[in-house]
Amino acid sequence: MEYKDYYKIMGLPRTASPEEIKGAYRRLARKYHPDVSKEPQAEEHFKEINEAYEVLKDPEKRAAYDQLGSGWRTGEEFRPPPEWEQRYWSGPGGFGAADFADLGEFFESLFGGAPFRRTTRTTTGFRRPGESQHARLEVSLEDSYQGATRTITLQVPEINRQGQVVNRTRSLRVKIPKGVTQGQQIRLSGQGSPGMGGGRPGDLYLEVVFQPHPFYRPEGKDIYVDLPVAPWEAALGADLSVPTLGGEVKMKIPPGSQSGHRLRLKGRGLPGNPPGDQYVVLQVVLPQAESEAAREAYRHLANVMPFNPRRKLGM
Structure with a gap:
C-alpha cells in the first residue's frame, strides 16, 4: 500500500x-x-x-x-x-x-x-456529523423556580453555495426545566452545526446564566435574601413576613437577634430532589433621628440602657 x-x-x-x-x-x-x-x-x-x-x-x-x-x-x-x-x-x-x-x-x-x-x-x-455549538442562556430565578418556555434567537454560521461563511438567524423554543442552576447546560439535540454529505447535525448546548435579581442571591439550589429589621424587632423578637420565590411566608425572629444572624427556611430554595433552602440574613436598620422627638427618644434610651458597643476592643 x-x-x-x-x-x-x-x-x-x-x-x-x-x-x-x-x-x-x-x-x-x-x-x-x-x-x-x-x-x-x-x-x-x-x-x-x-x-x-x-x-x-x-x-x-x-x-x-x-x-x-x-x-x-x-x-x-x-x-x-x-x-x-x-x-x-x-x-x-x-x-x-x-x-x-x-x-x-x-x-x-x-x-x-x-x-x-x-x-x-x-x-x-x-458524511461528517456537524459540530456541537455552545451559547449562553439568561434566565430569571422565577423561571428556574416555576419552569418556563422561552424563544431564543441565534446567529448560526453556514457555508453558502459560493463556499462563503455567512450567518443565518434562527429562532428556537427552549424549555427551561424547574430547578435549573447557574452554569448548568441545556442540550438541544440536532440544533448545532449542520453535517456535511448528509451527516447528522451537531447539538446545541445552552449554559444557564441567572439574571441579576433585586434582592435574591442564588448559591447552587440555595437562595439568600437580606431582611431589614428594626432594632426593637431584633431585640424583642417578632413575627415577620419574608419573601420567597414561592410567595410570602411568616418567620419568627428570635429575641436578641443581631445583624448578620442567618435563619433557614427549609425547602424554600430552587426545586430539586432534595430542594434547596432559603437563608434569611437579618440586617438591623437604625431609624434616623430627624425630629426633636426622635432625638429625645434616643437620649432617653441612652440613659435607661447603658450600652458600650466597643467593649470587646477594651475601650
Missing part, C-alpha cells in the same frame, strides 16, 4: 495544534467541497482532506499514525511491522474495527484490511 502524508494533505507541520488542524480543515473543506468548488479534482481532494482530518483530530489515532515516523514519502510502498498491528489493532487497549469507521483506505489497511462496514461514504465524499 502507498503511504499517505496526512500532514502534507492538510498543509500542516507535524507539530500542529488541535486548533490549527481544525482551522486547516475548515479552510480546505470550504475550498474543495464538491457542492460548491470549481477546483479540478475537488471531490478527490475533499475525500483526502476528510480522511486526514478524521485521523489527526483524534489524539489516540493521531498518536498511532505518528508512530509511522516522518521518513516516509507520499506514494512510497509501506508495510507496517507485525508488532505494530498487534499493538494498535488486537492488543490490550487496541482501537478495534469500530474505532476506524470513517477513516481512509490507507489507515485501515495498516491492520491487514480488517473487515468492517463503511457506512459514511456518499457519492460526493464522506
